Amino acid sequence: MDGSDLIGIREMRAAFGVTARALRHYEAKGLIAPLRVGEKRLYGRRDRARLTLILRGRRFGFGLEEIAELLALYDLGDGQATQLSLTLARAQERRAALEEQRADLDAVIAELDAQIETVRDMLARAPQETSPTAAAN
Amino acid sequence: MDGSDLIGIREMRAAFGVTARALRHYEAKGLIAPLRVGEKRLYGRRDRARLTLILRGRRFGFGLEEIAELLALYDLGDGQATQLSLTLARAQERRAALEEQRADLDAVIAELDAQIETVRDMLARAPQETSPTAAAN
DNA sequence: AGTACGTTAACGCAGCGTAATTGTGA
DNA sequence: CTCACAATTACGCTGCGTTAACGTAC
Numbered sequence: 430m431d432g433s434d435l436i437g438i439r440e441m442r443a444a445f446g447v448t449a450r451a452l453r454h455y456e457a458k459g460l461i462a463p464l465r466v467g468e469k470r471l472y473g474r475r476d477r478a479r480l481t482l483i484l485r486g487r488r489f490g491f492g493l494e495e496i497a498e499l500l501a502l503y504d505l506g507d508g509q510a511t512q513l514s515l516t517l518a519r520a521q522e523r524r525a526a527l528e529e530q531r532a533d534l535d536a537v538i539a540e541l542d543a544q545i546e547t548v549r550d551m552l553a554r555a556p557q558e559t560s561p562t563a564a565a566n
Numbered sequence: 567m568d569g570s571d572l573i574g575i576r577e578m579r580a581a582f583g584v585t586a587r588a589l590r591h592y593e594a595k596g597l598i599a600p601l602r603v604g605e606k607r608l609y610g611r612r613d614r615a616r617l618t619l620i621l622r623g624r625r626f627g628f629g630l631e632e633i634a635e636l637l638a639l640y641d642l643g644d645g646q647a648t649q650l651s652l653t654l655a656r657a658q659e660r661r662a663a664l665e666e667q668r669a670d671l672d673a674v675i676a677e678l679d680a681q682i683e684t685v686r687d688m689l690a691r692a693p694q695e696t697s698p699t700a701a702a703n
Numbered sequence: 704a705g706t707a708c709g710t711t712a713a714c715g716c717a718g719c720g721t722a723a724t725t726g727t728g729a
Numbered sequence: 730c731t732c733a734c735a736a737t738t739a740c741g742c743t744g745c746g747t748t749a750a751c752g753t754a755c
Contacts, residue, residue, distance in 0.1 A: 527678065
């Protein structure tokens with residue numbers, strides 16, 4: 430009851446849409462640990478479950494190191510309240526950070542709009558005094 | 567009529583809130599070119615004007631290289647229509663990119679919220695079945 | 704023997720942070 | 730002599746992309 434249906438790196442790429450390089454990188458960082466048959470890597474259920482979490486974490490903006498922490502938690506407490514609440518805490522911190530990013534982004538867009546307006550005005554106010562340089566290809 | 571009231575690197579740090587390292591970095595990239603008195607750098611009006619544009623550009627998400635292009639434009643056509651419209655074009659491209667970032671960010675936040683909900687549910691549904699492992703220091 | 708896929712280094716990139724070491728003038 | 734500030738290398742960091750140079754199995 431634990432065949433774990435192993436798959437190769439190729440199938441992993443296809444299944445998750447990641448490059449082999451990324452997979453090896455995650456492995457080098459200790460986030461996943463596929464079996465080895467000679468030189469070749471074989472990924473099992475566990476690896477796939479972890480990769481899912483890794484990719485989710487990346488989308489949320491977690492760094493690989495922080496993701497490693499969370500994965501370690503999942504190993505220790507298997508669905509236990511302690512790890513869940515810590516995960517929740519991390520997620521909320523991230524959410525706050527993302528919210529801040531969004532605010533900054535909005536501000537930057539607004540500022541950029543203002544700048545664009547200014548440039549447009551300048552173009553509208555003096556669009557004819559162009560030197561020979563402007564006509565050249 | 568061109569004293570340009572030169573200031574040192576210390577004053578620059580204070581005036582713009584950037585580190586000396588950043589200033590030297592911009593210089594190494596050819597974005598600014600302070601005078602030299604022996605080894606010491608002296609920044610004039612021109613440098614300050616450029617730094618202002620550099621920092622604005624950075625806030626907008628432009629890379630240093632792209633900023634260098636824009637600065638070059640300001641040098642060539644001094645307020646001319648050609649450079650203004652090119653600047654406008656760049657700015658609009660940037661705006662679009664920022665807008666995309668914002669959309670992605672919103673999606674990520676929404677997904678994270680969903681995940682947070684899930685974890686909350688798990689915590690609410692089974693908050694007592696903690697093993698000895700959880701109590702240990 | 705060719706080809707298709709896999710493996711291990713190891714450098715590249717962006718934008719500085721962060722030492723480490725060495726002037727230099729007061 | 731000794732501060733205090735400045736300057737010059739030059740490596741570190743993040744998350745992989747991208748050659749380069751070799752196995753290996755078919």
